[in-house]
Amino acid sequence: MGANEHGVCIGNEAVWGREEVCDGEALLGMDLVRLGLERADTAEKALSVIVDLLEKYGQGGNCMESNMAFTYHNSFLIADRKEAWVLETSGKYWAAEKVEGGVRNISNQLSITTKIDREHPELKEYAKSNGWWDGEKEFDFAATYSYVNTARMTTAGGRYCEGYKLLNKHKGSITSEIMMEILRDKESGINMEGGFMTTGSMVSVLPQQPNLPCIHFFTGTPDPARSVFKPFIFVPSITQLLKTTSPTFGHDDPVKKQPRFQSKPDRRHELYKKHQSAAVVMETIKDKGKEMLKKIQELEKQKISQMESILQNGCLDTNQVVNLFSQCVEEELKIYS
Structure with a gap:
């Protein structure tokens, strides 16, 4: 997570899905956060920086300092003074949702469903070629690219849902102190x-x-x-x-x-x-x-x-x-x- 002098802020979470994670040398989610903040003066420009790098270099690699391998895809919450975006990825494929109002969070699972405002040009075709989507029903990114009925999704789903509940409880009156209180919440798994x-x-x-x-x-x-x-x-x-x-x-x-x-x-x-x-x-x-x-x-x-x-x-x-x-x-x- 981080911020820059232009008021652009980016938070990053690990996500997993049907697409295999590259374990070779590539960009970590943390690299993409730093590069987005280094090169962008708006939230949407940061999104563009990240997806361009994703296309050119890919994502993956071990995120642990120890010998234990820990790899994942990435989701991002990107905001500036005027707007906010959620960007979620699966390999080089991605979908982005512009946040129009209310509250929004990310937490270890794909959460963009049918509201997709920007996407990888081959996102749907790739899903169709893998048999994940029939090309007929409305395209749902999370449903299409996520694991089906796994323990990991069930656990992550709980943390994501609890985070949303805590935010939604204060919708319209969220202060910095309330955000700190939410980040301190251990029962939900946020902390x-x-x-x-x-x-x-x-x-x-x-x-x-x-x-x-x-x-x-x-x-x-x-x-x-x-x-x-x-x-x-x-x-x-x-x-x-x-x-x-x-x-x-x-x-x-x-x-x-x-x-x-x-x-x-x-x-x-x-x-x-x-x-x-x-x-x-x-x-x-x-x-x-x-x-x-x-x-x-x-x-x-x-x-x-x-x-x-x-x-x-x-x-x-x-x-x-x-x-x-x-x-x-x-x-x-x-x-x-």
């Missing part, structure tokens, strides 16, 4: 635990008025129920956010002709490490954990209130907000120390 834990969360406010800034809240840490959503605004002179940047390591040493690192390097950033240590405290020392949780919740409320003031007053002091995220990280670190 995932276990082997595939939620590793970071993001909420973006994209005002339609061009004079108001887009505000993005990032945790930078796993389990949003125990994390601070920290505000970030794109302004000139933003410096690298060192305490939430994963350390970089060199490639193979050309002189010694052997890897510089014999074991897997620690790629956690400073805030991530402190947050993990604090999570242990929250689990084992209940009173101290409650106090710590209370402080990070107060910090978050303070920052949300500050951002609401900016949006209400329409006044943005770029010198004040240039270090907005970094300062919030420092305040969070103090709570953990």
Whole structure:
């Protein structure tokens, strides 16, 4: 997931279907998110960037750092100040739905049915040639390209449906705080635990008025129920956010002709490490954990209130907000120390 200086935001989910996933070298969904954000200044342009790259290079490859293979196709939720799109893929084939209103979510299953606003030129013909669609009945992308009666679809369907229910419950009155509350929901599976834990969360406010800034809240840490959503605004002179940047390591040493690192390097950033240590405290020392949780919740409320003031007053002091995220990280670190 991510955002750029033009107010384009993209979220990405793994999906599976009838089409085999390429396990050779290709573009990961995360690559496509980054490239879409790098090259587009609107949501629809980001969609075009992604499908063009998909056609040229394909998608696939192992998404795990370990030796265990984990491959999938991708779905994307793409938004800017004016419009939003859902893009779902199966190999090089894809369908896109323009979101006309209400609420919309994606979650580990194909969800575009008969409302298709853009599509791969061979989408229907390919399905027909594989016997997935008879060419007569109305074309339903999810029904055509999805697995039939599998446990994976049943499980994923539950998470998707629960997410939609949580959004629909607040339709017409969704605030950044409500979105954070939904992302923290563990019962629905939105906030995932276990082997595939939620590793970071993001909420973006994209005002339609061009004079108001887009505000993005990032945790930078796993389990949003125990994390601070920290505000970030794109302004000139933003410096690298060192305490939430994963350390970089060199490639193979050309002189010694052997890897510089014999074991897997620690790629956690400073805030991530402190947050993990604090999570242990929250689990084992209940009173101290409650106090710590209370402080990070107060910090978050303070920052949300500050951002609401900016949006209400329409006044943005770029010198004040240039270090907005970094300062919030420092305040969070103090709570953990």
